[in-house]
Amino acid sequence: MDAFSTAIRVASHEQHTEAETSTFMSDLLGGRLGVAAYARYTEQLWFVYRALEDAAEALRGDPVAGPFIRPELMRVAQIERDLAHLRGPGWRESLAALPATRAYADRVARCAATWPGGYVAHHYTRYLGDLSGGQIIRDKAERTWGFERRGDGVRFYVFADIANPAAFKRGYRELLDAIAADDLEKQRIIDECKLAFDLNGAVFRELGEQFPLTA
Numbered sequence: 001m002d003a004f005s006t007a008i009r010v011a012s013h014e015q016h017t018e019a020e021t022s023t024f025m026s027d028l029l030g031g032r033l034g035v036a037a038y039a040r041y042t043e044q045l046w047f048v049y050r051a052l053e054d055a056a057e058a059l060r061g062d063p064v065a066g067p068f069i070r071p072e073l074m075r076v077a078q079i080e081r082d083l084a085h086l087r088g089p090g091w092r093e094s095l096a097a098l099p100a101t102r103a104y105a106d107r108v109a110r111c112a113a114t115w116p117g118g119y120v121a122h123h124y125t126r127y128l129g130d131l132s133g134g135q136i137i138r139d140k141a142e143r144t145w146g147f148e149r150r151g152d153g154v155r156f157y158v159f160a161d162i163a164n165p166a167a168f169k170r171g172y173r174e175l176l177d178a179i180a181a182d183d184l185e186k187q188r189i190i191d192e193c194k195l196a197f198d199l200n201g202a203v204f205r206e207l208g209e210q211f212p213l214t215a
């Protein structure tokens with residue numbers, strides 16, 4: 001197959017467009033939703049990143065997933081600061097996963113526990129996206145709801161320890177290209193990446209149902 005980093009990007013391209021143009025994302029980025037919708041979305045991310053990052057330490061020495069575990073990517077502490085800002089000090093008591101979020105986080109946790117290649121698929125889908133489109137979302141959120149630039153509310157999108165995101169993404173793609181997996185396993189990882197996009201899409205759909213536009 002082509003370079004693995006190319007193959008996985010090309011394979012998920014169509015679903016990426018669907019995610020970008022999903023009703024919830026379009027409404028959110030179009031400034032048509034209130035900050036409560038943004039908070040609810042951020043809350044869903046907490047469950048997904050807990051699943052990704054709770055597993056990180058155990059996978060650090062894994063030949064397949066280990067190279068991807070990087071402290072500068074870790075997001076849970078930043079999400080928690082955002083949630084404290086968005087919801088107040090009692091944010092933890094009101095946390096609730098949507099059914100689609102529960103399914104997504106469970107799938108990540110299951111991959112982390114049983115299949116390092118699958119974990120890489122989820123890792124790629126989230127962190128490379130956050131380093132890319134995440135920056136567009138951050139800019140929109142700052143403008144729409146008046147968060148301090150790169151401050152409380154949007155810290156999830158701020159990778160303070162990654163000085164050069166473009167260079168980091170190049171390095172990440174090199175890790176993908178060097179992954180310790182044969183072609184069959186690479187194909188399975190690509191399939192899991194497509195599933196990861198589906199799982200994100202399902203979360204967007206449920207969020208969209210919760211925050212319909214009052215026409």
Ligand code: HEM
Pocket residue numbers: 005008009016019020021025029124125126128129130132133134136137169197200
């Ligand atoms: C409105 C929302 C979104 C926008 C505006 C957006 C925008 C972008 C842009 C501009 C890039 C290209 C960056 C580059 O070439 O270096 C990108 C890459 C990426 N995005 Fe998104 N994105 C959005 C949502 C998502 C979602 C929901 C996911 C998955 C959960 C996602 C996953 C990815 C991934 C994995 C990449 C890296 C592709 C690669 O180079 O291999 N994005 N995004």
